[in-house]
Amino acid sequence: MANETLDGLKVAILVTDGFEQVEMTEPRKALDEAGAETRIVSPKDGQVRAWNLTNWGETFTVDMPLDGARTEDFDALLLPGGVINPDKLRMLPQAVAFAKAFFDAGKPVASICHGPWTLVEAGAARGRRLTSWPSLKSDLENAGAEWVDREVVVDQGLVTSRKPDDIPAFNREVIKLFATPTGPSRRGAAE
Incomplete structure (x- = not known):
């Protein structure tokens, strides 16, 4: 990851109470160390509490x-995942619309554990190969995704992983994908 630079890349981290702490803090740390500017975006004001x-x-x-x-x-x-966080987010039309807009714009997205529940609601799972916490397999397949049991999967601008143990592989692939210029979605890529 040391060779990848994300200088100037702005990354939204969409969470509400109940996100799995390490699934936010470790990827955020890796992104920040690579030069990205990360911001916690939430339907809650003030503070959010991790699980x-x-x-x-x-x-x-x-x-x-x-x-x-x-x-x-x-x-x-x-x-990030955790059970509580994505279950709450997928029930909020504004959160689902926010996530969907990244896919509509062709911007890269990373999701771990139960995080793909939001992808289902955003209609972004269909036609993609991905992974998640194993209990989401049926939900994702019913939404038109090909679910695989791997530590990390990259497909069509989306990185997914199963659980906290997969974070090193997840971080590696997130940095790699986010460092890849993707046309107009990566500000400054053509400069």
């Missing part, structure tokens, strides 16, 4: 409320 394996974890400051976030202001999207 840490079997109990509530740390709280994190919301950088931008979802109702003020514009997809045009970001180059890529990160969707």
Whole structure:
């Protein structure tokens, strides 16, 4: 990952209470170290609280409320998992529309664990090969995806992984995909 640079890349991290802490903090750290500017976007004001394996974890400051976030202001999207977080997000039309807009614009997206639930609601799973926490297999297949049991899958501008143990591979592929110029979605790529 040391050779990849994400200088100037703006990444939205869409979460609400109950995201798996390590599935946000470790990818965010990797993105920041590669030069990206990460911002927590949330339907909640002020702070969001993580889930840490079997109990509530740390709280994190919301950088931008979802109702003020514009997809045009970001180059890529990160969707951490946890059970609670994506289940809440997929029930919020504004969160689903925000995620869908990244796919519509051809911008890269990364999702881990239960995060692909939001992809199902956004209509972005259909026709893609991906992975997730195993319990989502039927949901994803019913949404038209090809589900595979691999630590990381990259397909059509989307990186997916199954669980926290997969984070090193996930981070590697996220950095690689996000560093690849993707036309107009990567500001400055043509400069």
